[in-house]
Amino acid sequence: MKRTGKGIGCMWYPIGFTVAANPSAATVKINEDGTATVLTGTVETGQGALTVLGQIAAEELGISADDVHVVSADTDTTPMDTGAIASRTTYVTGNAIQMAAEKAKEILFEVAAPLLRVKAEQLEAADRKIQVKGFPQRCLPIAEVANHAQFVMGMPAIGSASFNPPTVEMDPETGQGKPFSTYVYATQIAEVSVDDETGEVDVIRIAAAHDCGTAINPMLVEGQVQGGISMGIGFALQEEMLFDENGVQINPNLTNYIMPTSLDMPEIEVDIVENYDPTGPFGAKGVGEPTSVPTAAAILNAIFDAVGVRIYSLPATAEKILAAIKEKRAEERQALPAAE
C-alpha cells in the first residue's frame, strides 16, 4: 500500500569559507557610449553567475543588464578571484564589482558636474542618465557623459576594487569567533509516497522557501533551487559510490551509479524569503549550495511520517526502507499480547 507523508528540512548556511582569506577583485570600464565591460576572475560554471554580476554592475551604473558585458576567467587579463566556490560569487565578487562600478561612476560624476552646474556629490545614475538627486529632470544621458569623459576631458571611466569579507578567526580551543560574514536560511518541505510493500519512495512535491538576501535575479534563484533539489534527491534516495573489499569502486559509471532523472523530479514550488543584508551588494547574499542542503532531511522526515521508520544512514534505498518496515512490524507483532 502506498502511504504519503510530509517532512520538514530547515537549515542555515554561511556565505564564503574560512581556511584562508577569501578576496575577489574586479574592474569596471564604462564604454564611451554608456555601456560597460566588467572584468572578473570568477568562472561561469553553469549557475548564471556572470548574468547576476552583470546586473550588479548595471544597477550601480543605472543601466540595464544588456548594457553590460562580463569578461571572465583569464589569469592574464582578469583580476584575482577566489572563484566559483562556497556560494560566495554574488556576495564577495558582487561586492567587488559594485565597488569598482562605483569608482568608475564617480569619474562620470566629476565630468558631468560642471555640465549640470552642480557638485559631483549631488549626482546619481539611473535609467541610463546622470541626474541631480531630487531633480531627475536635470540630467544628461550617460552615453553623452561617457563620451565627453573619454574624448573631451581625457578621463576614461574605469574603476577597480577588491573585497574580502571581514571575519574573526575561531579560537582553536572553544571555536568562538566570527568565521563568516553572513549566513542564509531556508526551509524545504517534502511530500512523499512510500510503498510499504516494496520500500520505494516517490517524492511528490517540495515547497522551498529560501533566503538569499535581495534576489538579484529571481529567475536564476529559482533555477538554483530546482537544481539543488534534484541533487538533494539523489543524495537522499539513490546515489552512493560503492567499493569492493580492496577499495576499488564497483560502480564508476552511470549505469550502476543511479542519479535522479527528470522522471524522478517532484513538483517544486519556490518562494524567495524577502530579506536584505546591508553587507551584501544591494542586499544580496547567496543561494548556490543551500538549495541542496535541506532536501534529504525533508525527504527522510517525510518517509518517517509516511511509514513510521527512521532511516539513519543515507541513501534511503528501497531495500533499507523495506527492511526497516519489516523490523517495525515484527516488533509490533511481538508487542501484541499472546493469543490465548
Add this chain to the structure above:
Amino acid sequence: MDDNVKVVEAETSLEALREADEALRLPAVAEPITYPIETKVPDARQQTPAVGQRATRPDGRLHGLGQTKYIDDLSFPGMIHAKIKRAGIAHARIKSVDVSEAAKMPGVLATLVGAEIPVNSFGPSLQDQPVLASDIVYHAGDGVAAVAAVTEQLAADALEKITVEYEPMTPVFDPLEAMSDDAPKVHDPDSNIYATKVIKKGDVDKGFEDADHIFEATFRTQMVEHVPLEPHATIADWDGNGRLTLWSSLGRITMGRADVSRTLGLPYNRIRIIGTIVGGNFGGKNEITQEPILGLLSKKTGRPVKGVYSREDEFMSSTTRHPFIMEYKTGINSDGRIVARKVRLVCDGGAYCSWSETTLGKACILSAGPYNIDNLHVEAFAVYTNKTMTGAMRGFGAPQVCFAYESHMDDMAKELGIDPLEIRLLNAFEENAASPTGQVLESVVVKESLQIAAERFGWKD
C-alpha cells in the same frame, strides 16, 4: 568523322561523371544557420533598474543553439590527446613503472611518470597529494603514469602497455577503524586524524542534567560524486617562449595558477589559465587535476595536448562528498525547548586532505542547526582512509549534518508529541541570536522561511 563522335561522347560522359560526383559528394560547408542572426533581446535584459529583473542569460542562448564551446569542442592544429593510467590498488609501494612498451607504440608521442614532475605535491591546506603517484599509491584512483598520442583511442590503448610493479601495503577503509592507534597509517605514521575542530558554548554537562529528556542517535551518510555533465577537461599548450597556456574547466583559476606554478616550478607570469564555460562544477572543479601532466606532455612534444576525463576517471580520481558518521545527544525540555547538545562528527577524509578542513569547519559550526542552544559541545575529526579522495561538494558538510539534526529533531518531536513545525519555530534563531561560535547573527529569517514554506505546502491542512 569517327573522331568527332568520340569527342562528343567523351564530353558527355565527363559531364555525367561530374554530376554523379557532385551528387555523391557531401556538402563542403555546413548547412546555412537557421536561427535569426539578429537577436531579439528580452525586455528584462533592457530594463532599469537592473537588480530584481528576471534577465535571461546570454550564455543560455548559446547553450540552446549548441554554440557554447566546451573544452571538448576546442581543437588546435597538431593537437594530441592524453590519458592517465590509474593504479587500481588502494595502498601500495610503487617498485617500478615501465612505460617503454607504451612509448614504442606507433602514434604515441610522449609518456610521463611522477618522478618527472618538478614538485610532485599540491593541495589547498595540506600539500599531501601527488600529481602522479611516484612512491606510494594512496587510493585506487591515483594516477601512476600518463601517455600522449595522436588519438584518444591510441592513448587509451597505450595505457595497457604500461606495467607497474606494486608492493601491496595494508589499506584502511573505515574511518572509525582508521582512528585507532593500531590502524594502518595512510600518510602520517602517528595518526590518520589530520584535522580536528571543537566548539564549546555554555556548560553542556549541566545542560543535560537540567533537561527533562535526553535523546541520542547516530547518523551516517555515503560518498557521492558531483557528476557534472562535462567531466574534468583541459588543453595545455607549452609555447616556444616556455609559456604555458591552459584552457581548463577549473572553477578557481586564481588558485589553479598557484598550484600549476608550484608543481611545475614556473613563475606566475608564464602561466595563463583560461577558464572556459564549465559544464557543471558543484565543488568538484576547485583544484587542479591533470593540468601539470598535460603541460609537461605539451612541453615534451611541442604540441597542444588535450585531456578529457572519462566518467570512470571522474568517479575514481576526482573529489567526492565526505561520508560522515554523526553522533548526536540532545537534552530537551518537555515543552520542546532544546537546552543542551553534544555532537561528535567523524568525516571520512579519503586519501588526501583537499578541502576537508573547510568541510569539517562548516559541518562543525552548522551541526547544531539554525536553533538556539545555550549549551553546546561539538568535536569533529577528519580522518585519512585509502578511499577515493573527498573534497569540496555543494554544501561543505552541511547536507550531512542537516540530515542528522533535522532527523533528530523529528524523532524528539514525535516522542514529545509536538508538531514538527512548532518545535522548530520554538527553537529557531531570531535576529541578533548568538551562533554556536558566539557570532551575533543579522538578517536572520529562519522563522519566516519555515512559515512561508509551511503556508505554501499547506502544512496545517
